[in-house]
Amino acid sequence: MQTRMSRRSSVLASRKLSNRRKERLIEMLFLVPAIVYILAFFGYPVVKNIVMGFQDYTMKSFFTGEAPWVGLKNYEAIISSSVFSSAFVNTFLFTIGSIVGQFTIGLAIALYFRKRFPLNDLLRSLILLPWLLPLIVSSAIWRWLLDQDNGAINRILDMMQLSDHPGWLTTTSLALTAVIIVNIWIGIPFNVVILYSGLQDIPEELYEAGQLDGATGWQAFRWITWPMLRPVVSVVLLLGVIYTLKVLDLILGLTGGGPANASQTLATQSYQLSFVQFEFGQGAAMANILVLISLLFAVIYLYMNKSAGKSS
C-alpha cells in the first residue's frame, strides 16, 4: 500500500517534472535566437580578440591559420613602447575634455530649448546636423578649417587680430586640443537630444510649486532640474565616455595621430598596429586594454542603473 502510494506520487511527480521540463524547454527555445545572435556577433569576436592578444598573429596567420601562442609578449611589447604612455594620457585627456565640453554645452543648449520661442523645433533639429554627417566628411572639413595658413579659423582670428597663426593640427601642444574641440562639436547633438528628453519628463508642477516657495532661476535648476535629471545625466556621461574612448576615424582624419604622436590615443594606436603594421596580435592586445577600460565604465553604469532602480 505504502509502496503503491509512493509509486503513484513518484509517477505524478515525474509527470509534473516532465511537464515542467517541457515548459523550460519551450522557454529555452524562445531564448535561442537571442543567445545564438549574442554568441555569434558578440561572443565570438570578443573571445577571438582576447585569444589573438596572446598570439603572434601576423599576416601569415590569415593564410596558414597558424598563430603561435606567445603568452604576455604582446602586452609587454606595447606597454614598453614609447608611444604607450603618451597614448594612454592622451586617451584620458581626450575623453575627459570631450565629455566635459559636450556635456556642459549640451546641457546649456537643452535648457535653452526648454523655453518656448518661435522656430524652436526647426533650430532643435538643425542642432542634429553634426551628428548626421559622416565622421570622415566632418574631419575632412575641419582639417581645412583648422589649416595653419589658409584655414578659416585662423583667418577669422586674424581679422580679430587675436593670433599669430597657431598651427592647430601641426604643433604638438595644440593638436590634442584641436581634436577635442572637433569631437565636442560632434558630441553636442547626442547630449542635447538625451538631456532635452530628460528635461521634458520633469513635471511642470514641480516648477510651479517651487515658484511659490520662491525657487526660480538658479535655485530651480539646483533643487528641481538637477536632482530630477540625475539618472539621465549618468546615462549620458557613461555612454559618452564609452563612445569617446573608441573614437578613431575622427582622429585619423584630422591628424593621423600626429604631429609626433601628440594626438595618438589607444584606439588610433590599436588601429595603427593592426591595419598599418599588420601586427594583429599587438593590435588585439591594445584593443583588449581599451575594452577593459570601457568595461569598467560599463560595470559602473550597470551598477548605477541597478541602484537607481532600487531607490525608485
Added chain:
Amino acid sequence: MTETLRASHAWTATAAMALAVAASALAMPATAIGAEVDSIRVLDYYNDSPDREIYGELLNTCGAELGITINREVVPGSALMSKVLQQGASRTLPDLLMLDNPELQQIASTGALVPLGKFGITGEGFQSQVIAASTYEGELYGLQPITNTIALFYNVDMLEEAGVTPPTTWAELRETAKALTTDDRYGLAFAAPANYEGTWQFLPFMWSNGGDETNIDTPETAEALQLWVDLLNDGSVSRSVLNWTQADVNDQFRQGNIAMMVNGPWQIPLLSSDADLHYDVVAIPTPEAGGTSVAPLGGETWAVPNTGNEAAEAMAAKMIQCINSDQNQISLAVQRQTVPTKMSDAVQEEFVKQAPKMKTFSEMVKSARARTAKLGNDWPKAATEIYTAVQLALTGKASPADALKQAQQ
C-alpha cells in the same frame, strides 16, 4: 520490416553518395587536364578614373589575345590589403592580383603567391630595384610594368620673376626657397604627415646623402633631416606640411601658394589642366653638386596567388607577360605619367619621345631605389620609425639626431 526498410534506405543513401564521389572523381581530371580556362578573376585597386578605364582596357585586350574573359574586381586602395587577407583566409584569392610594390614581399612571405619562375618568367631587362621589390627569398613573385618616383616641380613664372634657376644642391635649395618666399606664398613644400607618405617623401633626401633604412640613427640621415628642419625654420616651408598629403601639396602649388614642391608625376594631368600654370620638373637636389639623386620607386606589381588551380595560374602568368610587353609598358606609362620598368634604350627612348614631360622621371628611375629591397618584411617597421623621426624633428620636439635615435628605439 521497418528495420530492413531503414537499412535499405541507408544503403541507397550511401550508394548515392559513393556514386556522387565517383562521378566527381571522374569529372575532376577533365577540368584540370583540359586546361579549359575560359575566364580568370582579377583584383586591383585602380578605382579612380582614368586609371580604372586604362587598366580595364589593357586587361581586356590581353584577355582577348589569350582567348579568356576577365572578371575584374576593383577596390579602393586602402581596402586592398584587408581584402587580400580575407580572401586568403577564406581560400578565395583571385587568379591575378595587383599589389603595391612594398607589400608584395609581405604577402609572398605568407606562402599565398606562386613564384613566377615556375612559368619561366624572369626579371631580365627590368630596372633591378623594381625586381628586388618583387623578389622574396631569391624568388620572383611579381612583375611591375611601370614605376614612378618623386621629383622637384617648380612654377616657371615665379622662378623667373625672382630671377633664380631651379636648385641642384641642398645649399641652392635653401637659398632658392628663401628667395621665392614672400608674404603670401612659401618657397617650397613637401608632404610630411604621420604616415608612410611622409616616409616616402623623405627618402630621396635620406638616400641621396648616403642614409640607409637598415639603421636610421646615422649622421647622414640626421643631415638630411636637418635640411628639412632648416627649411621650416627659414620660413621657406609652412609648418602645415606636418599634416599635408601629397594631394594637399599639389593643391597649394596649383593655387600659387607655393613656388616649388616635391611631388610625383601622377599630378601632371591635374597640373596640365590649368592653362595659366607654367611648371617644369627637375630631379630632387643632391647634397653636393654632381651627386646622384636617389629617389624611391613607386607603382604596383602583378602576382599570381596560390589558388591550387594550375591551369588558371598558368593563364594568369601569361596575362602578366602580356601586361609587361614592351608595347604595353610604354602605352601604360604614357597614359599614366609613369615610367616603363624595362630599362633598354629602345623602350625608354620611345617612351620619352611620346611623353617629353617625363624625361626627368625617366632619368631618375635609373638610379632610384626600392623601399623593400633591403629590409623586405621589416620595411613597415622602419617606415614607421622614419616618419616618426621626421615628425619629432619638424615639430621641434627633438633635434634631428635625437629624433632619429628616439624613433629607432
